[in-house]
Amino acid sequence: MLSRALLRFCAVFLCGLLLTACRHEDAPPLDQQLYIWQRQWTPAHAAALAGSRADFSTVRVLALQAFPQAGWSRARIDADVLRQDGRPVIAVVRLDGQLPSLNQDEILAQVQQLLADWQGQGLTLAGLEIDHDAGSARLPGYAELLARLRAQLPASLALSITALPAWLDSRELPALLAQVDSSVLQVHAVSDPRRGLFDPGQAEQWARRWARVTDKPFYLAVPAYGVALLSASEGAPLVESEAPIARRGERRELMADPGQLSVLASTLRNDPPPHLAGLIWFRLPLKGDVRAWSLETLRAVARGDTLDSRLSISLHEQDGLFDIRLSNPGNLDRPLPEQLTLAVAQCDGFDGLGGYTAQLHDGQLQLTRQQTGRLAAGGSRAVGWARCMKIDQGAVHVRP
Numbered sequence: 001m002l003s004r005a006l007l008r009f010c011a012v013f014l015c016g017l018l019l020t021a022c023r024h025e026d027a028p029p030l031d032q033q034l035y036i037w038q039r040q041w042t043p044a045h046a047a048a049l050a051g052s053r054a055d056f057s058t059v060r061v062l063a064l065q066a067f068p069q070a071g072w073s074r075a076r077i078d079a080d081v082l083r084q085d086g087r088p089v090i091a092v093v094r095l096d097g098q099l100p101s102l103n104q105d106e107i108l109a110q111v112q113q114l115l116a117d118w119q120g121q122g123l124t125l126a127g128l129e130i131d132h133d134a135g136s137a138r139l140p141g142y143a144e145l146l147a148r149l150r151a152q153l154p155a156s157l158a159l160s161i162t163a164l165p166a167w168l169d170s171r172e173l174p175a176l177l178a179q180v181d182s183s184v185l186q187v188h189a190v191s192d193p194r195r196g197l198f199d200p201g202q203a204e205q206w207a208r209r210w211a212r213v214t215d216k217p218f219y220l221a222v223p224a225y226g227v228a229l230l231s232a233s234e235g236a237p238l239v240e241s242e243a244p245i246a247r248r249g250e251r252r253e254l255m256a257d258p259g260q261l262s263v264l265a266s267t268l269r270n271d272p273p274p275h276l277a278g279l280i281w282f283r284l285p286l287k288g289d290v291r292a293w294s295l296e297t298l299r300a301v302a303r304g305d306t307l308d309s310r311l312s313i314s315l316h317e318q319d320g321l322f323d324i325r326l327s328n329p330g331n332l333d334r335p336l337p338e339q340l341t342l343a344v345a346q347c348d349g350f351d352g353l354g355g356y357t358a359q360l361h362d363g364q365l366q367l368t369r370q371q372t373g374r375l376a377a378g379g380s381r382a383v384g385w386a387r388c389m390k391i392d393q394g395a396v397h398v399r400p
Contacts, residue, residue: 197256
């Protein structure tokens, strides 16, 4: 006969299993949202929004920024495109962390004017997000600002903040979170950039710690982009992202790894921390954005699809003129190959294209990449041409 202690242990163990199963079964699927962070909208936004509509429920749009010296700056959005998109819109107001102080009256006036202007353009907002990467010592003043802002906003307009993992060690954090309806924990680009953009294990740890601090819904802001690091004379390197920096020098490219983000998203779907409502991807990729995942890859990661990267080489010949193209029929962006070697015969002209140079040696046409780059999922690129009697399609060698 089982002892009472063993029976008690079995009962507790079984109860725990049942509770875990119920929690997983009852947990809603993770919401997927997008940041639109471009300061000036272009015609490419319409196509990007249309392509993202099926997989992302809400868009969070950079609307207004305050800088230490430059002052206030409005993002030049296309209200017609945003209105026609039809998804809930959350306006994001960024208060630079280097501001010497928060002029609360000015901030409140700027926000009220923004809301009135957007409403005048026919936009109905679902929420307002304040993005202020303040140091922990400034959280009490920040909480005071949020309390005043909450009192002025319509009750129907949700108020959220972007939050930093460094705040987890602050005793002021619960009072700050009490002023808002939800929070967005940023788990990318929060440490020395030389250590990388993102650490999936650390991101999960931060998420589970955050869940123990808040009893309100929270989201994780996760990366779908890359940056370049430029060496500086002293201190941390300069970070080049959406806008180029007018400076010469070697650039070290960093890109968030879709595989790592896919694993993290799967982990959080299967075992979500309490109150985790979803993921917000930074940022909506536009056509030609070389420092963002393609929309195809972003959608695949958000859906939890199996990631697949493939390389296809095609030759299109007309009257002895061969066009040489690379394509990626998979759903995962991939680096451009370093070199292609093709067996050719009797060539009287050739050249590289799309960042490749061409050389001919002993019946071998070599196309060599001159700079790093990626071949987007579902995309293709012309890398060269040659006027030859013959190119052997089956004798192409690729060096990664």
